[in-house]
Amino acid sequence: MKKIREFIRKCPFFLLLVSTGVVLSLLGLGGKNNVYAGQEYNPLTEPAASVVFTALNDGIYPWQIFSEESRSVMAEAESTKEESGETTPAAGAAEENSEGSAEESMAAGEEGAEGAAGRDDGDGEDSDMPAEGEDGGEGIEEGSGAAGTGTQAGEADSTEEDSPASEENEAAPDTQEDAEDDENVSSSESDIPKGRLEPLRASTHEEYINHISADIYGDAGVKRAAEYGFVRVDESYFDDALFIGDSRTVGLRDYTDLSDHADFYSETSLTIYKVLEESFKGKGTVTSALERKDYGKIYIMVGINELGTGTTEDFMKKYTEVIDTLHELEPEAKIFIQGIMRVTGKKHNSDPIYNNNNINARNNAIATLADNEQIFYIDVNEVVCDEEGNLNAEYTFDQLHLLGAYDELWKEFLLNHGVIE
């Protein structure tokens, strides 16, 4: 007893560290099946406490564990996650589930909620099956609108299955159409531009778990967008332009004189999931910018940061939503979707996520949104890439961003791709 008392007196720091560590670990373990279900955690290399910290970045705080209704906590947590765009697979399921159960009241919706309950257990017990989580969620949600989207609904039922049956795969596009229409009616105006291309296929489970962005659209959209006859303009053209983008656009802002003309809402690590909600330092949100000033052109380039997040479908869904919202808020403005700038060959060959196959697949998807009337697709890769289609290694230090001195190429490209009616 005396010994213990002496130890306490001599090692207050040690004991404080250990006890705070125990508390944090208990929090981490306690929240494992609900608030922290979405955090990646490897018990071999990480303390249980680390999920408490990683979750902070997603806006999930420890006290949410003690909240009475764990379900509402989850919904809240997931909606914050959605804003930050860092939806991890398992969380994706939760997100879709909560949407499904909250919004849908039809019979199909009930079915979805049932599926959701099953999903919860699955995620809690086995974090090795993130893919099923997400796909299942998709299936549930879309299933409420239509008959279910082949692949995904199929997967929702069989969590053990590794690859979807091929016939379900083929069935996907048809039903997807219904699902999309249905969604459009419920979510936004009928003013959506017509003639959008449909995906040729759905992402496979294999592609999903390996973080491969599936090229589900082919180059039809890119080709159609390239048919437009862009013209050379001068710098005053950008006087009513708004640029939205990530760190690459920050480079364009800081190392060309475009910022003398246009407004920039750009920020390091911006993603398509954050575009509409993000409050830019000292400027507010994009929405508030569009309310303040009538923009004639809106340029957007995002997509590199979220390359490892979700499938091409997930990305495309959000991208479509953002473009439609921008169009709705500023119907007169020309919207320029800029293809995601590629990475160098060195990066392309060594990185399983940040490579040009994934970038091209996503560019092919977003290019289909162009209608060549109000919405255009332009691709700066034409001027910054080498013969092999990789970002020219001389133009960059970190294989990803243009050096300040070469942002001028991008500006020139934009000057050559004006739209004048």
Place this chain on the structure above:
Amino acid sequence: MVSFSSLEFMFRFLPVFLIIYYLVPSKYRETVFLAGSLVFYAVGEPVLILVLLFATALNYYYGRKVWELKAEALRHGWVEKKRKSYTGQILLLDVAILVFFKCFAAFVDSALLPLGISFYTFKMISFQIDILRGEISEEPKVKNVALYFTMFPQVVSGPIMRYDEGTFGREKSCSPEKLEDGLKYFVLGLGMKVLLADRLAILWNDLQMIGFQSISTPLAWLGAAGYSLRLYFDFWGYSLMASGILVMLGYEFVENFDHPYAAKSISEFYRRWHITLGSWFRDYIYIPLGGSRCSSKRLALNLALVWVLTGIWHGSGFNFVIWGVSLGGLIIMEKLVYGKYLHKFPWAGNLYVLILIPLTWVVFAITDLKQLGIYFGRLFPLIGGEGIMVNRQDFANYTRNYSVYFIMGILLCFPCVFRFYEKHKKNPLMILFLTGVFWLSVYYVSSSAINPFMYLNF
């Protein structure tokens, strides 16, 4: 796992190791320490651990022979010659191992540089010379020698402790006070590394991303200052973590940094920066060459040699040679020409160090000579000209984002701030502060992929 600030090390390896180390009877502790060290190294370098094991065996073999001949050498002069020749052989072998792998890494594949080889071969050389000189008092047993070369707190990046400082073979007292003390050093070092060095590292990365030709002159100076602080806290933090672990295990604290940025001359700076490396060069190269007790011509030559070697040791790029030569040049000038004035006017000395040392770190940092030229052009626009697409706002932007790290870093450069900490480290508020530092560091480590320690692949 070889990084002390990784979650794997802090929350898996270290606690398990400490529990076993404390639980076993004290006579087995060195064996446990050796086993833990081999596990640690094998995880980081599963194949090239063979190089470490081979070099350890070789050095034990020679060291033991030279040790055993010591008594005899006192009676027969020729035995002393034999001892010297053995030592000469093993020193050549140690240098050959180091040079071979350094060249191999430089010209063939940098992945083939065994982890920590620059540090453990230097320990081996020091061990051999100390044996020859009779500076090792206890009999070197194989377990102790192996532990000295492979001990996990030091094997990757030092400090280059001397064999005798380890007091091997003597029982280590693992008192609660030592646990507490060592843990505080560890957490302090962790905070320096994760909260300061890793944050400031982003600034340097940004400058590279922008391209040196496009940074403004004020930003170039801010970058040089940021890099100087980052390198300091990276390495001082690492050394504190390493020595903190040793203290927890019952060893003595090994001092590696003593507020170098408060120095008043470059030679003083390097007596206070990476102290164990500086004293290694002093004891095993500089003094055997004649040190400073010789003609000024010879002195200059000795210093030049030491500094060229120091440069080459740090890296294979030609910039490291330039770095070593310019430091050597400055130190020679101080010894022979203006050193005495620097100490007469302390402020001038401080200013001199604080302007020149960051410039030498820029040379240290940029391995591409063309890029190095561009950076100096931006530092001194009168020589370097205008730059390309320079953004005049950049300095203001970066100062805004990084001022908190600069302020903290600069404060920690003052010896009195650290003395204040030492004096009050038992205060409950200080303990709360350190706990905060620890968990904030864990937060950063958890949420970001961390930079591996810069000195890792030497």
